[in-house]
Every structure is written in structure tokens, then in C-alpha cells.
Amino acid sequence: MAKGHQGKTALITGAASGLGQAFAKRLAEDGVDIAAVDLNDASATVKMVKAAGRSAVSFTCDVSSPDSVEKMAAEARKAFPKIDIVVNCAGIFPQVPLENVTYAEWRRIVGTNLDGTFLVSMAFVPGMKARGWGRIVTLSSSTVGAVVTGFVPYVASKLGIVGFTRALASELGPFGITVNAIQPGLTKTPGATGRPPRAGFATMDDEFNDVAQKFQAIKxxxxxxxxxxAVSFLTSDDSAFITGQTLAVDGGRVRL
Ligand SMILES: NC(=O)c1ccc[n+]([C@@H]2O[C@H](COP(=O)([O-])OP(=O)(O)OC[C@H]3O[C@@H](n4cnc5c(N)ncnc54)[C@H](O)[C@@H]3O)[C@@H](O)[C@H]2O)c1
Incomplete structure (x- = not known):
């Protein structure tokens, strides 16, 4: 188990599903209380956290909306005396042919993934600074280093998140706060399996298997x-001297 988790609280966005839900469960097992934030009902995640013996409260929030984030942050601060850890998982990844990438579609994807990461992280920086300890984790994607089509706004948002992570780390290093990105490969979550397979694949399982077999070292x-x-490590005391980094957790698909 990583050091320094006991008595901490993590706020996780996108906590109703996929990676956010798995991270809530793991951090709860590590001894962390959880604020579960999502557009959708996160009560299943709250149940998982409580089953692991930790406290959990869910908050409905649209991370792309400054007003919604401000309201959620005020409620989360009331429910928990301190938010020590922020994990930004809320994200959307629609595959959109370039000719359909309107400005509205660009704003929807960049607004959720990049603006949302900015708004939620910044809401909890003052408290972390005051206490001299904090961990912020962001979610990039292996698509930023791969040949994929239909993901222009998505890849831009996910590399924007890497830039945000690096620059924020420089600001917050003196205050005991680290900021790091995780770069997953294609991962079997409700979000990834719920969309139609890319051109050339009959099912999502075919697409998953093709990526695993052709592009990953671990097949x-x-x-x-x-x-x-990786989330457990990057939110612990064991990673206190690591900041501004991107950790690829993708079976060896993309080398940074
Ligand atoms: N699954 C993958 O293959 C993969 C690969 C690389 C990166 N990622 C990234 O990991 C993160 C989590 O993805 P996932 O696969 O678990 O997806 P998912 O769809 O299973 O979960 C995402 C969650 O985010 C929530 N959400 C979406 N928009 C929101 C908003 N505006 N405000 C609040 N919540 C919102 C959804 O309701 C959902 O519960 C995303 O940022 C995604 O880009 C996923």
C-alpha cells in the first residue's frame, strides 16, 4: 500500500463510471474518503466506497460549467473538512469525422475535457496551498501519440491537459502540491464500449483485441x-518528488 493516504479525502470527477469509479474504489481501499462527482448518478460508486469502509458523498455537476463547478465545490467543502486529492476523470471521447467538427462540437469536447480539468482543479488549489499538501491527477490519452482519426478536438484537449499539468506543477511545487497526468491506452470502460466500433471493426471487442495485439507490448x-x-501511487506520499509528469499506462503502446 502507498504511504500517506490515511485521513485523506479525494474528489474524483467522472466517478459514476469507468476509470473514475475504479479509482474511487481503489483509493477507498487505500483509506481515502471520496467525493464522487459526475453529471450522472454516482450512487453505485458511493456504495462501493462504503463497502470498503470509507465515507463517500456524491455530487451532481457539469465540469464544463463554471457555475456548476462553483456550486459543487461549495457543497463538497461543506461535506468534507478538506479535499486533499483531485482526480479529473470526467471526459467525453466521441469519434467525429473532421467535416462534422463544428465550433460547437469542438467547444463541447474541449469544454468538458480541458476546461473541466482546469475548473475543478483550480477550485481546490487554495485549500491545498493553505494546508501545504495536495495531489492533482489529470487524464490524458495514448491517442495523443497514436495515429487515430475522428479525434481532432479530443486529442487537442488531451494534449492541452498535458500542458496544463506541466504548467500547474511549476506553480504549485513550492506548496507541497504535485500535479501529474496519466495516459491510458484503449481501456474497457462503459464509455469506450458504448460507442460504435471504428471503421473496419465489426464489434468493439474486435477493436480492443486489434489494438492489444498490434500496438501494445503487453498483449x-x-x-x-x-x-x-498508478492513481494510488501518484496521490500518495511515495510520489512526493514527482510532478509535471505524464505516466503512460497502456501496456507499452506509446513511449514518452
Ligand atoms: N476508456 C479509454 O479507453 C480511455 C483512454 C484514454 C483516456 N481516457 C480518459 O479517461 C477518462 C474516463 O473515461 P472512461 O473510459 O472511464 O469513460 P466513461 O464514459 O465510462 O466515464 C466518464 C464519466 O464522466 C462523466 N462525464 C462526462 N461529461 C461530464 C461532465 N461534463 N461533467 C461531469 N461528468 C461528466 C460521465 O457521466 C461518465 O460517468 C476520460 O477523460 C477519457 O478521456 C479513457
Whole structure:
């Protein structure tokens, strides 16, 4: 178990599903209380956290909306005396042919993934600074280093998150706060399996298997649990001297 988790609280966005839910479960097992934030009902995640013996409260929030984030942050601060850890998992990844990438579609994707990461992280920086300890984790994607089509706004948002992570780390290093990105490969979550397979694949399972076999050194399909250890480490005391970095957790698909 990583050091320094006991008595901490983590706020996780996108906590109703996929990676956010797996991270909530893992951090709860590590001894962390959880504020579960999502557009959708996160009560299943709250149940998982409580089953692991920790406190959990869910908050409905649209991370792309400054007003919604401000309201959620005020409620979260009331429910928990301190938010020590922020994990930004809320994200959308629609595959949109370039000719359909309107400005509205660009704003929807960049607004959720990049603006949302900015708004939620910044809401909890003052408290972390005052206490001299904090961990912020962001979610990039292996698509930023791969040949994929239909993901222009998505890849821009996910590399924007890397830039945000690096620059914020420089600001917050003197205050005991680290900021790091995790870069997953194609991972079997409700969000990834719920969309139609890319051109050339009959099912999502075919697409998952093709990526695992052709592009990864480790030839099996990535699952949320493959990423949970990285989140545990990057939010602990064991990673106190690591900041501004991007950790690829993708079976060896992309080398940074
Ligand atoms: N699954 C993958 O293959 C993969 C690969 C690389 C990166 N990622 C990134 O990991 C993160 C989590 O993805 P996932 O696969 O678990 O997806 P998911 O769809 O299973 O979960 C995402 C969650 O985010 C929530 N959400 C979406 N928009 C929101 C908003 N505006 N405000 C609040 N919540 C919102 C959804 O309701 C959902 O519960 C995303 O940022 C995604 O880009 C996923």
C-alpha cells in the first residue's frame, strides 16, 4: 500500500463510471474518503466506497460549467473538512469525422475535457496551498501519440491537459502540491464500449483485441484496474518528488 493516504479525502470527477469509479474504489481501499462527482448518478460508486469502509458523498455537476463547478465545490467543502486529492476523470471521447467538427462540437469536447480539468482543479488549489499538501491527477490519452482519426478536438484537449499539468506543477511545487497526468491506452470502460466500433471493426471487442495485439507490448485488453495502482501511487506520499509528469499506462503502446 502507498504511504500517506490515511485521513485523506479525494474528489474524483467522472466517478459514476469507468476509470473514475475504479479509482474511487481503489483509493477507498487505500483509506481515502471520496467525493464522487459526475453529471450522472454516482450512487453505485458511493456504495462501493462504503463497502470498503470509507465515507463517500456524491455530487451532481457539469465540469464544463463554471457555475456548476462553483456550486459543487461549495457543497463538497461543506461535506468534507478538506479535499486533499483531485482526480479529473470526467471526459467525453466521441469519434467525429473532421467535416462534422463544428465550433460547437469542438467547444463541447474541449469544454468538458480541458476546461473541466482546469475548473475543478483550480477550485481546490487554495485549500491545498493553505494546508501545504495536495495531489492533482489529470487524464490524458495514448491517442495523443497514436495515429487515430475522428479525434481532432479530443486529442487537442488531451494534449492541452498535458500542458496544463506541466504548467500547474511549476506553480504549485513550492506548496507541497504535485500535479501529474496519466495516459491510458484503449481501456474497457462503459464509455469506450458504448460507442460504435471504428471503421473496419465489426464489434468493439474486435477493436480492443486489434489494438492489444498490434500496438501494445503487453498483449491483452486494458481494464480500469490496470490504471488504479498508478492513481494510488501518484496521490500518495511515495510520489512526493514527482510532478509535471505524464505516466503512460497502456501496456507499452506509446513511449514518452
Ligand atoms: N476508456 C479509454 O479507453 C480511455 C483512454 C484514454 C483516456 N481516457 C480518459 O479517461 C477518462 C474516463 O473515461 P472512461 O473510459 O472511464 O469513460 P466513461 O464514459 O465510462 O466515464 C466518464 C464519466 O464522466 C462523466 N462525464 C462526462 N461529461 C461530464 C461532465 N461534463 N461533467 C461531469 N461528468 C461528466 C460521465 O457521466 C461518465 O460517468 C476520460 O477523460 C477519457 O478521456 C479513457
Amino acid at each position: 491483452r485488453i486494458e481494464t480500469p484496474d490496470d490504471l488504479a495502482g
